[in-house]
Amino acid sequence: MPPRDGHPLSGEMLQGTLDLLILQTLVPGPAHGHTIAYNIEHRSKDVLQVEHGSLYPALHRLENRGWIASFWGTSENNRKARYYRLTTAGRQQLADHTSRWDRLVEAVNRVLRPAED
Amino acid sequence: MPPRDGHPLSGEMLQGTLDLLILQTLVPGPAHGHTIAYNIEHRSKDVLQVEHGSLYPALHRLENRGWIASFWGTSENNRKARYYRLTTAGRQQLADHTSRWDRLVEAVNRVLRPAED
DNA sequence: CATGTCCCCATAGACGATCGACCGGAGCAA
DNA sequence: TTGCTCCGGTCGATCGTCTATGGGGACATG
Numbered sequence A, B: 001m002p003p004r005d006g007h008p009l010s011g012e013m014l015q016g017t018l019d020l021l022i023l024q025t026l027v028p029g030p031a032h033g034h035t036i037a038y039n040i041e042h043r044s045k046d047v048l049q050v051e052h053g054s055l056y057p058a059l060h061r062l063e064n065r066g067w068i069a070s071f072w073g074t075s076e077n078n079r080k081a082r083y084y085r086l087t088t089a090g091r092q093q094l095a096d097h098t099s100r101w102d103r104l105v106e107a108v109n110r111v112l113r114p115a116e117d
Numbered sequence C: 001c002a003t004g005t006c007c008c009c010a011t012a013g014a015c016g017a018t019c020g021a022c023c024g025g026a027g028c029a030a
Numbered sequence D: 001t002t003g004c005t006c007c008g009g010t011c012g013a014t015c016g017t018c019t020a021t022g023g024g025g026a027c028a029t030g
Helices: A017-025 A033-043 A052-064 A088-112 B018-025 B033-043 B052-064 B088-112
Strands: A068-074 A080-086 B068-074 B080-086
Touching (some): A017 A033, A017 A052, A017 B088, A033 A052, A033 A080, A033 B088, A052 A068, A052 A080, A080 A088, A088 B018, A088 B088, B018 B033, B018 B088, B033 B052, B052 B068, B052 B080, B080 B088
Antiparallel strands (some): A068 A080, B068 B080
16 A cells, blocks of 8 residues: 555644744745745645645734734735735744754654664 | 754644654653653753653543553552553554654755755 | 626634643652 | 652643634626
8 A cells, every 4th residue: 555645734743833934935035925825835845735724823923023024015916915024033033943943853853763872 | 152052942843743752752662651751851862841741641642542551550769650552553653643744844844945956 | 787706814713732830649768 | 757759640821723704806707
């Protein structure tokens, strides 16, 4: 039986990781909700899923913390859209958050695969 | 300024990962709560923290799902202790969970570090 | 116009996992 | 006795996510 490696991972495991992904997505420049979600899903080769009900609370949360800032604009499809851009604090937060993510992964992997050290 | 890589990561990010760590810890054989927590912390070089208030609910949860089974015994310090062992279903769950963890890490890293592919 | 469809933002209620702070008991030593 | 350590357990609060639902504006169709 093939290991069925196709089905996507929703937020079940990426608790707290969505913020990180959003911040990273905004590095190249401002984007609105749909684009952010699409980019995360696409760049993860559809392994990651971003639900609307998680995305917008996350965006508001990040804005409240001063890591992103928003402004109204017009989307590529001529729709009113709220764009988000990374703030200076957000860039710093992204760096910190990324290094914590790396440390976490490393630590979990050490538990999962007992090294011979 | 040195990057202060000393402070531990508590459950802020390892939502849903604790189950995985516990299951893996039980592979060599049965263990009781204190030992499980100690092993996770030690094997992660004290990067991971396992709080009592998270550990026992997790153990009960895993037992309810049939992934671990428990029995009363006596600890190395001659204290009454509840030992947990991996069930067959738990071993299967560990394999599945581990592969999902790997897929998640891979996916997040793809978003964090846009590959050139 | 009327209708439908897509795009986009937003919120509400429920849920599940974790956290910090407790508590009780039993072994052991001073 | 007192006090410390080991061990299990629970409670309330908090936080992030999910499913479901809503609305409004742009655009195409007939």
